[in-house]
Amino acid sequence: MIDSREELTFETVLDAPPEKVWRALTIPEYRDRWLQQPDDVKLHLVAVNANSLLTFSWVERDEESLVTIELHPTKDGGTAFRLTHVPVRIPAAANSNDPGTTMVRAA
Template structure:
């Protein structure tokens, strides 16, 4: 797990093929059992590439961020799993001393 300026990243290897992990992420009944989100969080899928990439827009108390899940086949038949949770930001102008504002971009 790493915590950088671009967000929080968690990586692991799961003992299931990407297709099975994908089902656990995309069928709501399975996803809600596996990845419990707080009640006050709204999720909206903004990008999906079957069995390899899933991005959600995460809205929590007016804070907007993106959760991206990347899946790669592992050599042992499992799945390399990477989850990145990052704020949605527009870069500050090069001549600005102001921090970048947090905004939501259109998908």
């Protein structure tokens, strides 16, 4: 269950074709420079669709979230870029005393 208030979305249009943006996101030395992830963050690839979608598991301080990057070509040869960062939550145990409780999944 994801609370939409916890979802962070960033959208922009880049002046480069999706294939070039894809290289910047998938070659580790380029990705690390571009995304500038903190040293204590662990990234693991979860899903991929060449030149259009990447989903990473982002683990920071034992809290996991999913970072999804979507790329779509624009009419003028650029790339529509959308990054969504969503915390991963799992429902509380069925025997929980608080039915509205969710728990953060530990990595």
